[in-house]
Structure formats: structure tokens, C-alpha cells
Amino acid sequence: MLTDRQLLIFQVIVNDFIRSAQPVGSRSLAKKEEIQYSSATIRNEMADLEELxxxxxxxxxxxxxxxxxxxRFYVDHLLSPQKLDKRDVNSVKSIFAERIYELEKIVQRSAQILSELTNYTSIVLGPAVKDNKLKxxxxxxxxxxxxxxxxxxxxxxxxxxxxxxxxxxDPGDIERMVNILNSRLTNVPLEDLNGKIYKEVAILLKQHIHNYDSMLSSIADTLKIPANDKLFFGGKTNMLSQPEFHDIEKIKNLMNMIEDEEDMYEIIRKNPSGIHVKIGKENKNTAMENCSLITATYSMGAEQLGTIAILGPTRMEYSRVIGxxxxxxxxxxxxxxxxxxxx
Amino acid sequence: MLTDRQLLIFQVIVNDFIRSAQPVGSRSLAKKEEIQYSSATIRNEMADLEELxxxxxxxxxxxxxxxxxxxRFYVDHLLSPQKLDKRDVNSVKSIFAERIYELEKIVQRSAQILSELTNYTSIVLGPAVKDNKLKxxxxxxxxxxxxxxxxxxxxxxxxxxxxxxxxxxDPGDIERMVNILNSRLTNVPLEDLNGKIYKEVAILLKQHIHNYDSMLSSIADTLKIPANDKLFFGGKTNMLSQPEFHDIEKIKNLMNMIEDEEDMYEIIRKNPSGIHVKIGKENKNTAMENCSLITATYSMGAEQLGTIAILGPTRMEYSRVIGxxxxxxxxxxxxxxxxxxxx
DNA sequence: TGTTAGCACTCTTTCATAACGAGTGCTAAA
DNA sequence: TTTAGCACTCGTTATGAAAGAGTGCTAACA
Incomplete structure (x- = not known):
């Protein structure tokens, strides 16, 4: 569809704008060494690219x-195979340098490093608890x-x-109950707990425990815990430094959205595996119409665990962030x- | 020191400015019915008040x-005994309407309601864990x-x-160890745990448990948990709506401070009991020089538990917030x- | 036929200027 | 002691001119 020259010019414009946040003119393009055409030629091509x-x-x-x-075109067709800066690679590796045991801490730290490297906001959806098995x-x-x-x-x-x-x-009843629950429910995924309690455990409890029914409903209710998986953030205020957010009203909308767990959860949840880029209005949320969101998933073995995302202006360093x-x-x-x- | 008329004029000026965020002129004051003097008289008084x-x-x-x-003078001497709006009182009461068991939830909810009522940012320092006793x-x-x-x-x-x-x-060793720890440490305040472990429990463990020393250090380390008590926030973005924060740079400083747990912890920690008001530069932090912070403490019985605070512009509704x-x-x-x- | 030089035109940004309004400080009269 | 009056200051708003960046189009060129 596009000629090689159009591709070249387009790519240079995008890169330039991503760097400078300023509209790119024909004269400044003509001065670049990778572009050998006169400003008039470039103007013609730009007019065509605009028409397209x-x-x-x-x-x-x-x-x-x-x-x-x-x-969208730039992201889909023009991103060269990512060559990451060595410092970036090292920074990411550093997350795993110390021996940390807690999954959440690793995830938290990832969010922080990511936002520091990019100067954008990072959002990490913690490991899905519902797939965890009861210990x-x-x-x-x-x-x-x-x-x-x-x-x-x-x-x-x-x-x-x-x-x-x-x-x-009776304290003894509590102890017996705990024993029954543990013997029957260990290794059951959390999301199956509730069903299993009423199907299998209720009968057992009935045999051994006084007053079992009022207890049971309390317990079953308690085990419904894992509502939302945990969200971690890095660089919540980074967007304040982006020139596209000079407008207080825009900032307010965006910050309100970031602070609202529900909103963010909605936005980042249920991502198909792999890396995905949503640009501007492709995000349904109006507060994000000047933003792009890049999401990636992470797994444990074959089991998909959670999502990492970067929220930045549409004028985002796509190549680097994706890398x-x-x-x-x-x-x-x-x-x-x-x-x-x-x- | 001040004449009655000066007091009256001063009070009206402060109230007016708190409401409107606009500098108050002599003419608009003269129009108020509670003030019967001409604008010229008021100008003279204002000049004196400025000199003072x-x-x-x-x-x-x-x-x-x-x-x-x-x-400072207004807060210390001019705040009439607080007459709270009935709706405000009801809103606060509503926090305790549902029966909630978790202390943290109550505290969390308090922060939220407070920020919604005031349109300022609320910060609540959760119950001091170190005084809790081990169960x-x-x-x-x-x-x-x-x-x-x-x-x-x-x-x-x-x-x-x-x-x-x-x-x-040996799994049996773990169980024995847990039993010893529980029998010896139950009802000990968390902050005393560490000392007590080495003084009393180490000897016992030595008698009953193989390999006790390497275990002990792990456990002792683990029990050092309660580093910082938890902070809860409400209305983190409310300050964006205040007219004094039209300037992006100011907002950035303030938001960065609010997002930084360390900073906030430093600011809100160790408050003497009762209500305290810090105005503008009285807060050491430069990001807060246009803000006032009002803190109050809460307790359980005689034991002081935590702190509630409201962060707003210096032009804050002191009377209402304090109430x-x-x-x-x-x-x-x-x-x-x-x-x-x-x- | 594709490329380029040149020029008229558009739009933003910046600056200076003027007019207006809100408010003050001071003086003199009540 | 209070107030009316007036000159003065400063911020805000509107206006217009000039500069600068950039475009679109036309005509000439290779």
C-alpha cells in the first residue's frame, strides 16, 4: 500500500514526535540525514499520508x-525487532537478583522498576488467587x-x-471442624472450595459437630474471600510530567481513574496471553483517550497468573516499552x- | 491586643476567603450586614491588621x-465552639452503622467518608500493631x-x-517448636517478642528441638514484622480540585509526597493525643507549604492507637474539619x- | 514523470498598548 | 473618630502588529 519512501518518512515522523512531543514539519525532516529529499517532496508525501x-x-x-x-500501523508493522538497551536489560534482571520468597514482593518490585525505567505508570495485576490451592x-x-x-x-x-x-x-468442636476441613479441602483450588464444602464437607460435619449449620455458613462465607486479585502500581504520578497533560482537567480525570481500583481492575483484567497494545480511544474509558495501554501476561508453568501493564501517553515509546x-x-x-x- | 472591631473584620475576612478563595476588598466587606462601617474605615483597619x-x-x-x-490566630482564638451540621454528624455515625469486625475496615472507611465530606485528602494511621498482644x-x-x-x-x-x-x-520439631512458642509468647506485646524469644524461649528450644539455632534466627527474624503501621488514604486526588493548585508543578510535588509512604509516615507519626493544626510552613515539608494538616488521635481504652489527619489547603474550613x-x-x-x- | 524552488497564505506565538475595574492609601471634611 | 473623595497601582482583558513556522500550489527542472 505505502511506498518505501512513505514508510520511511512516516516512521521518522513518528519517532521524532515520540521524542519531542512537537508537531513535525517538512523542513526539519529534510535536514535529517536519513532523508535525502527536499522539503517540498516531503510535503507532498505528508499530504498523501494525511489523506490516508x-x-x-x-x-x-x-x-x-x-x-x-x-x-496502530506503526505498532503493527513498523516496530523493528526490539533491540533493548543493555541498561534496561540489567535493570530488569536486577529485580530477581535478591532472593525473595514472596510472590507479591517480586510483583510489587517489578511494577516499581518498570515505572522508573519508563517514566510512565505501571500497573501489575497480582497472581490470580482463585487458582491457588488450599494448603x-x-x-x-x-x-x-x-x-x-x-x-x-x-x-x-x-x-x-x-x-x-x-x-x-465448644472449643473442641472448633478443633474437630478445622481437622475435617483440612483433611478434606487441602489441595483444592480456592475457587472450588465453596462448592466442595456444601457437597462433601457438610455431611461430615453433621456427624461430628454440634451446631454445625450455623458454623458452616460462617465458614463458607469466610472462604469466599478472593474477590479481586491485588493490583500493584508504580509511578502513579509520572503522567503529571508528560507534556500532553498540561491540562488540569485531564489530569484529574486520569488520576481519579488510576485511584479507582474498580476502574483499573476492569481495564487490566482478562487479557489474552501475550503482548497487546491499546491506543487512545481503543481504550473505552474516556479518561484514557490520550493514553495507550500495553499489557503483557506472565505465567507459572502452563498456568497464566497475572498481567503487567504500562500506561503512557499515546505518544509512547512503544518499541522500548514492548521490549x-x-x-x-x-x-x-x-x-x-x-x-x-x-x- | 486587637479591638473588637478588628477582630470582627478579621474574622469576616478569613471566613469569606475560606469560602471564595478570592482576596477580600474593603467595599465587599462594607456591604455585609454584620459590618456597619464604611469601606474607608475598613481600609484603615485592614492596614493595621496587615501591619500586625x-x-x-x-x-x-x-x-x-x-x-x-x-x-494561626484564627484557629487558636477565633474558632467558636463547633456547631456541626447535622448531615455531617450523621455521615460520621454511618461509619459505625454496619457491624464490622475488622479494625482495619473501620479505619479505612473512616478515611473515605472523611475525604468525601470535606473534599480534602484524609490520611489515617492504622492501629499501632506493636502494642497488640500475640494471640x-x-x-x-x-x-x-x-x-x-x-x-x-x-x-x-x-x-x-x-x-x-x-x-x-523434622516435621515433629516444627510442631513442638510452635507449641513452645505459643505457650510462652501468648499475650506478649509484639514489640517485646524479640527480646523474650532470646531470653526465655531459646533455652527451652535447646532442650527439645534439634537444629534449634538455625530455626530460631529464622523465626526471630520473622517476628520482627511490624515495621510501619499501615496508612490509609481517602480522596488522594481531591487537592487537584482546589483552586490554589492550578500550578502543575505544585501538584506534582504534593502528589509525589502523598504517594510516598515514607514521607507520609514521617508526617503523621508520633502525634501527641488530641487535635493539632499545622499551618503552611509549620509543616516542614516544602511540598506542603500551601497546605494545612489537622491531626487527631484515637484510642482503645487508655491506649493510644493511631492518628486521623486531614490535609487541605491553608485556606481550609478549619472549624468544620476540626469538628x-x-x-x-x-x-x-x-x-x-x-x-x-x-x- | 518525478523532484524541487519559490511564493502566497494561514495560523500560532509573542509583544506592546490601551482601556477597564477593583482596590488601596491618603487627605480633608464632617 | 468616621467617612467621602480622589489619585494612584496593579491585574485582567482586548486589540493589533510583527515574527516565525509551516503548508499548498504552481511552475520550472532533470
Whole structure:
């Protein structure tokens, strides 16, 4: 469709704009050494590229900036195989340098490094808890009326919830119940717990425990814990430094969205595996219409665990960010697989 | 020191400026019904108040705004006994309407309501964990090499940490160790745990457990958990709506500070009990020089637990915010005392 | 036929200037 | 002691001119 010359010019314009955030004019292009044509020729090509929808003008006599369609084309067809800066690679590797055991800490640190490297905002959806398998249930009575239920998963994740005890409960009953729960539910994925409790465990409890029904509903309720997986952020305020966000109103919308867990969860959830780029209005959210979101997934073995994302202006360093996400998601997957595979 | 008329004029100026964020001129003051003097008289008084340091001008011929000294005087001497709006009172009461068991949830919700009512940013320092007493220690092995230590406190707070096991550990040893720890350490305040472990528990472990020394250091290390108490925020982005933060640079500084847990912790920590107001530069942090911070403490019984704070512009609704904090800290204290006093 | 030089035109940015309004400080009169 | 009046200051807004960056188009060129 496009001639080689058009491709060249388009690519240089996009790169230039990504770097400078200023509309690119024909004269400044003609001065570049990789472009040997006169400004008039370039003007003609730019007019064509605009007609095709890849470029835009901010006003009648301004230079050109890439349109969303332009960015889309750039991302899909013009990104050369990523050659990452060595420093970037080293920075990512450094995340895994110290021996950390907690999955969450690794994830948290990834988010932080990513935002520092890019000066954009990073969002990491923590490991999906619902696929974790139950390692142990524990109930600790706090006083006559309340107790705390604690569940530990095979990945070392801990959840807890306080619930109220039925009056005059026998401590022995609690202990028996915990034993039954553990013997029957160990290694069951958290999302299956609830079903299994009513199908298999209820019968057993009925045989051994007084007052089992009021207890059971408390416990079952408690085990419904893993509602949303945890979100981690890095560089929440980085977008304030981007020149496209000089406007307070825009910033307010964006920051409000970032602060709203629900919104962010909606945006980053259920990503198909691999790397994906959403540009400008491709993100449904109006607060993000000047933003691009790049997501990558990470896994443990064959099981997809979570998502890493970078939120930046549409004028984003796509090449570099994609490179960073690729290497990070790969490394995360490798480390996690090694660390927890031998359960 | 000040005449009654000066007091009246000063108070009206402050109230007007808090409402409108605009410098207050003599003519607009003269129009108010509570002020019966001519604009010229008021001008003279304003000149005097400025000389005394209570008022400032933004430029030669502008109206007056309160100086920091002025706000300080206003807060210390001019705040009438707080008459709170009924809706405000009801909103605060609503926090405690549902029966919630988790202390953290109550605190979290308080922060949220507070920020919604005021349109400022609220910061709540969660209950000091170090004063909690140990209810139970649990150790759950995850695999051959790692285990997770869980501690539960008397207030239902749960902390956990993964640590590495010495090679070839005997499961029976772990169980014996947990029993010893629980029998010896239950009801010990968290901050005393470490000392007590080495003084009393080490000897016992030596008698009963193989390999006790390498285990002990792991455990002791694990129990050093409660580093910082948890911070909760409400309305982090509210300051973006305040007219004094039209300047992107100011916003960036402020938001960066709010996002930095260390900074915030430093600012809100170790507050003497009661309500305190820090105005403008009285806050050492330069990002806060256009802000005021009002803090209040809450307790459980006689034991001071944490701090609630509101961060707003120096042009803050002092009267209302102080009133809100008073009633909230009082109610929090009451509820918490009732809920957990009967341990 | 593709490329380029040249020129008229457009639009933004910057600067200077003027007019207006809000507000002050000071003086003199009530 | 209070107030009316007036000159003065400063910020805000509108206007216009000039400069600069960039475009589109036409005509000439290789």
C-alpha cells in the first residue's frame, strides 16, 4: 500500500514526535540525514499520508503528528525487532537478583522498576488467587463471640477474615471442624472450595459437630474471600510530567481513574496471553483517550497468573516499552515457575 | 491586643476567603450586614491588621488574604465552639452503622467518608500493631525448603512472612517448636517478642528441638514484622480540585509526597493525643507549604492507637474539619473500646 | 514523470498598548 | 473618630502588529 519512501518518512515522523512531543514539519525532516529529499517532496508525501489517515495536523499550518490509526500501523508493522538497551536489560534482571520468597514482593518490585525505567505508570495485576490451592485452614478464636479464619495457599498467599461465632460454642468442636476441613479441602483450588464444602464437607460435619449449620455458613462465607486479585502500581504520578497533560482537567480525570481500583481492575483484567497494545480511544474509558495501554501476561508453568501493564501517553515509546515488557514477563514466568513448580 | 472591631473584620475576612478563595476588598466587606462601617474605615483597619502581620496582599492594590500568622490566630482564638451540621454528624455515625469486625475496615472507611465530606485528602494511621498482644503463632510448611509463619494478634490483626527452612527438618520439631512458642509468647506485646524469644524461649528450644539455632534466627527474624503501621488514604486526588493548585508543578510535588509512604509516615507519626493544626510552613515539608494538616488521635481504652489527619489547603474550613475530627476520633475510640476491651 | 524552488497564505506565538475595574492609601471634611 | 473623595497601582482583558513556522500550489527542472 505505502511506498518505501512513505514508510520511511512516516516512521521518522513518528519517532521524532515520540521524542519531542512537537508537531513535525517538512523542513526539519529534510535536514535529517536519513532523508535525502527536499522539503517540498516531503510535503507532498505528508499530504498523501494525511489523506490516508496516518497523520494529522493540529491546525492548518502546523507540522504533522501521528493519528491513532498511524500509531496502530506503526505498532503493527513498523516496530523493528526490539533491540533493548543493555541498561534496561540489567535493570530488569536486577529485580530477581535478591532472593525473595514472596510472590507479591517480586510483583510489587517489578511494577516499581518498570515505572522508573519508563517514566510512565505501571500497573501489575497480582497472581490470580482463585487458582491457588488450599494448603491449610486455621481458625483462631479471639474471644467468646468472634474468631478469625486464616487460609494459606500453596504459593504462600495468606487470607484472613474475622467472623462471629455461634454462642456457647465448644472449643473442641472448633478443633474437630478445622481437622475435617483440612483433611478434606487441602489441595483444592480456592475457587472450588465453596462448592466442595456444601457437597462433601457438610455431611461430615453433621456427624461430628454440634451446631454445625450455623458454623458452616460462617465458614463458607469466610472462604469466599478472593474477590479481586491485588493490583500493584508504580509511578502513579509520572503522567503529571508528560507534556500532553498540561491540562488540569485531564489530569484529574486520569488520576481519579488510576485511584479507582474498580476502574483499573476492569481495564487490566482478562487479557489474552501475550503482548497487546491499546491506543487512545481503543481504550473505552474516556479518561484514557490520550493514553495507550500495553499489557503483557506472565505465567507459572502452563498456568497464566497475572498481567503487567504500562500506561503512557499515546505518544509512547512503544518499541522500548514492548521490549521491556517482553523480557520482564519472560523472566517473571521463568522465576515463578522455578520457584513454585515443585510444590 | 486587637479591638473588637478588628477582630470582627478579621474574622469576616478569613471566613469569606475560606469560602471564595478570592482576596477580600474593603467595599465587599462594607456591604455585609454584620459590618456597619464604611469601606474607608475598613481600609484603615485592614492596614493595621496587615501591619500586625495577620493579613497580606497578593499585590499592591489587591484585597487582603489571611497570612499564616493570621490563620494561626484564627484557629487558636477565633474558632467558636463547633456547631456541626447535622448531615455531617450523621455521615460520621454511618461509619459505625454496619457491624464490622475488622479494625482495619473501620479505619479505612473512616478515611473515605472523611475525604468525601470535606473534599480534602484524609490520611489515617492504622492501629499501632506493636502494642497488640500475640494471640497465636502458626507455622505452615509450603515445601521442603520454605515455610510461612503467621501471627495473629488479640485485635484480629494477621501478619505473615515466608522464610526458608533448614535442610532436612523434622516435621515433629516444627510442631513442638510452635507449641513452645505459643505457650510462652501468648499475650506478649509484639514489640517485646524479640527480646523474650532470646531470653526465655531459646533455652527451652535447646532442650527439645534439634537444629534449634538455625530455626530460631529464622523465626526471630520473622517476628520482627511490624515495621510501619499501615496508612490509609481517602480522596488522594481531591487537592487537584482546589483552586490554589492550578500550578502543575505544585501538584506534582504534593502528589509525589502523598504517594510516598515514607514521607507520609514521617508526617503523621508520633502525634501527641488530641487535635493539632499545622499551618503552611509549620509543616516542614516544602511540598506542603500551601497546605494545612489537622491531626487527631484515637484510642482503645487508655491506649493510644493511631492518628486521623486531614490535609487541605491553608485556606481550609478549619472549624468544620476540626469538628468532624473531634466527633470521629471520639466515636472511633468509643467503638473500639467497646469492641475489643473484653479480650 | 518525478523532484524541487519559490511564493502566497494561514495560523500560532509573542509583544506592546490601551482601556477597564477593583482596590488601596491618603487627605480633608464632617 | 468616621467617612467621602480622589489619585494612584496593579491585574485582567482586548486589540493589533510583527515574527516565525509551516503548508499548498504552481511552475520550472532533470
Amino acid at each position: 489517515g496516518f497523520l494529522e495536523k493540529t491546525h492548518t499550518s502546523s507540522g504533522r503528528i501521528p493519528s491513532e490509526k498511524g500509531y 491449610r485452614i486455621q481458625i483462631v478464636p479471639l474471644n467468646e463471640e468472634t474468631a478469625i479464619a486464616i487460609i494459606v495457599t500453596d504459593t504462600g498467599h495468606v487470607e484472613n477474615k474475622i467472623f462471629s461465632l455461634p454462642p456457647n460454642i 521491556l515488557l517482553q523480557i520482564l514477563s519472560h523472566d517473571l514466568t521463568t522465576v515463578l515457575t522455578k520457584l513454585y513448580q515443585n510444590k | 502581620g495577620f493579613l497580606e496582599k497578593t499585590h499592591t492594590s489587591s484585597g487582603r488574604i489571611p497570612s499564616e500568622k493570621g490563620y 497465636r503463632i502458626q507455622i505452615v510448611p509450603l515445601n521442603e525448603e520454605t515455610a510461612i509463619a503467621i501471627i495473629v494478634t488479640d485485635t484480629g490483626h494477621v501478619e505473615n512472612k515466608i522464610f526458608s527452612l533448614p535442610p532436612n527438618i 468532624l475530627l473531634q466527633i470521629l476520633s471520639h466515636d472511633l475510640t468509643t467503638v473500639l473500646t467497646k469492641l475489643y476491651q473484653n479480650k
